[in-house]
Amino acid sequence: MIQTELKELGLAVEEAVTAARSKQDSQLLSFTEPVPAIDPVSFFANGFSFDGGRIFWGNAAGSLMLAGAGEARALTASGNNRFEQMESKWKKMIQEAIIHNPQRKPGTGPIAFGGFSFDPAKPVTSLWESFPDSKLRIPAYLLTVVNGKHYLTSNIVVDQDDRSADIEQRMEQDRRLLLSSVTLPEGPFVSSKSEVEPLAWKQLVREATETIKQGETEKIVLARELRVQFSDKANVAPVLKALTASQTNSYIFAFENEEDCFLGATPERLVKVEDKKLLSTCLAGTAPRGTTEAEDNRIGQQLLTDEKNRSEHQFVVEMIKKAVSACCEQVRVPDEPVLYPLKNLQHLYTPVEAVLHEGYTILDIVKRLHPTPALGGLPSEESVAFIREHEHLDRGWYGAPIGWLDAYQNGEFAVAIRSALIQDDHASLFAGCGVVRDSNPEEEYLETNIKFTPMLSVLGGQS
Numbered sequence: 001m002i003q004t005e006l007k008e009l010g011l012a013v014e015e016a017v018t019a020a021r022s023k024q025d026s027q028l029l030s031f032t033e034p035v036p037a038i039d040p041v042s043f044f045a046n047g048f049s050f051d052g053g054r055i056f057w058g059n060a061a062g063s064l065m066l067a068g069a070g071e072a073r074a075l076t077a078s079g080n081n082r083f084e085q086m087e088s089k090w091k092k093m094i095q096e097a098i099i100h101n102p103q104r105k106p107g108t109g110p111i112a113f114g115g116f117s118f119d120p121a122k123p124v125t126s127l128w129e130s131f132p133d134s135k136l137r138i139p140a141y142l143l144t145v146v147n148g149k150h151y152l153t154s155n156i157v158v159d160q161d162d163r164s165a166d167i168e169q170r171m172e173q174d175r176r177l178l179l180s181s182v183t184l185p186e187g188p189f190v191s192s193k194s195e196v197e198p199l200a201w202k203q204l205v206r207e208a209t210e211t212i213k214q215g216e217t218e219k220i221v222l223a224r225e226l227r228v229q230f231s232d233k234a235n236v237a238p239v240l241k242a243l244t245a246s247q248t249n250s251y252i253f254a255f256e257n258e259e260d261c262f263l264g265a266t267p268e269r270l271v272k273v274e275d276k277k278l279l280s281t282c283l284a285g286t287a288p289r290g291t292t293e294a295e296d297n298r299i300g301q302q303l304l305t306d307e308k309n310r311s312e313h314q315f316v317v318e319m320i321k322k323a324v325s326a327c328c329e330q331v332r333v334p335d336e337p338v339l340y341p342l343k344n345l346q347h348l349y350t351p352v353e354a355v356l357h358e359g360y361t362i363l364d365i366v367k368r369l370h371p372t373p374a375l376g377g378l379p380s381e382e383s384v385a386f387i388r389e390h391e392h393l394d395r396g397w398y399g400a401p402i403g404w405l406d407a408y409q410n411g412e413f414a415v416a417i418r419s420a421l422i423q424d425d426h427a428s429l430f431a432g433c434g435v436v437r438d439s440n441p442e443e444e445y446l447e448t449n450i451k452f453t454p455m456l457s458v459l460g461g462q463s
């Protein structure tokens with residue numbers, strides 16, 4: 001990494017042109033500067049015409065938001081060692097970049113943002129054909145809102161025959177467009193919806209409980225799809241606005257690829273790393289919210305003591321604790337879960353804190369944690385094999401890590417649940433649930449129905 005001390009954009013661009021000429025290859029320049037406040041959703045909306053697609057991220061704490069437009073570079077990897085491949089491609093790219101980022105705030109500079117498929121060994125259907133096994137994008141323009149301060153990072157690929165003045169002019173035009181105020185278009189409206197094979201899905205839950213009773217596994221997470229048709233091509237920006245307003249306590253994410261956009265509001269952190277400190281989350285076990293405070297409390301107390309939900313949760317705690325302990329010190333995990341309330345439902349929640357051992361990166365942890373028993377099952381290999389063989393759904397990026405990392409060893413990945421894949425005038429919504437020995441197919445079916453509601457309501461499918 002060449003950390004430039006240059007203050008002026010013009011000088012940085014010239015340095016990049018000179019570097020491109022001397023190595024006779026393109027040069028990535030990343031230039032970060034403070035900018036006046038702008039709503040990240042407006043920035044996202046303004047970015048619709050940038051090649052490669054847009055990205056969006058808001059963390060559950062509300063302390064970090066990212067909005068990106070265009071694609072300066074893309075890193076892809078496939079197969080079993082996709083996390084290692086990604087790590088080495090990312091390191092190489094960062095080493096060769098010219099980076100001007102005096103303040104080095106988390107989530108600024110040349111970040112890589114993207115996701116992974118749930119299971120690279122499952123054949124891909126046409127539903128997810130524009131989403132590779134894994135893809136991390138370095139957006140051309142990135143707005144970072146961190147602790148209330150706004151930064152713009154411009155990631156520019158400079159070629160040997162480029163002229164500095166032309167590049168600067170293009171950047172000036174782009175930033176004027178992206179930072180301008182905008183009126184958001186109307187959100188989508190669902191004209192029809194259809195559940196994909198609900199009866200076959202319930203039967204599969206039954207089969208999974210049989211497999212568990214035979215002792216082959218202890219838990220298998222099964223998911224299903226709900227398809228919705230819109231009256232017109234769907235606009236994503238107003239959906240993000242609505243998610244940000246309605247789903248506090250959740251990560252709001254979007255990854256646009258070609259014409260498709262995968263987005264959601266997930267409560268499930270996989271891992272966060274900042275200054276070597278690691279946070280992970282065990283979130284599994286679900287109940288609805290009550291309509292009155294008294295009812296809500298009663299349901300919450302029941303959830304806290306319910307054996308079936310506690311066992312769903314405990315499998316996750318044990319696996320995450322073990323995986324984190326293998327590469328961290330000072331691992332802290334409370335003995336008992338607490339409630340994690342969301343707008344439409346509540347979960348059992350156990351936070352995990354630790355300090356990363358020297359030499360480990362966030363992608364090492366993502367690799368060890370995915371899939372946790374909140375999305376795969378336990379033991380992992382057997383449950384994922386069951387899902388691969390029996391589940392009809394092509395999960396694609398659903399249920400898998402989505403997030404970002406920066407050049408300073410910070411990053412955060414969430415598990416992409418409570419999500420939808422929007423494709424022009426229709427969308428697929430995904431929801432799953434943890435099946436254990438005494439799961440009841442009808443109750444699991446109802447649980448997935450509630451899990452569809454956060455996305456369904458912001459897509460104009462439910463009041």
Ligand SMILES: C=C(O[C@H]1C=CC=C(C(=O)O)[C@@H]1O)C(=O)O
Nearest residue numbers: 284285286374417431432433434
């Ligand atoms: C698989 C999903 O939820 C997981 C996360 C939290 C609670 C879960 C449950 O109680 O079954 C699931 O394991 C989903 O929302 O699609």
Ligand SMILES: [Mg+2]
Nearest residue numbers: 285286433434
């Ligand atoms: Mg459950």
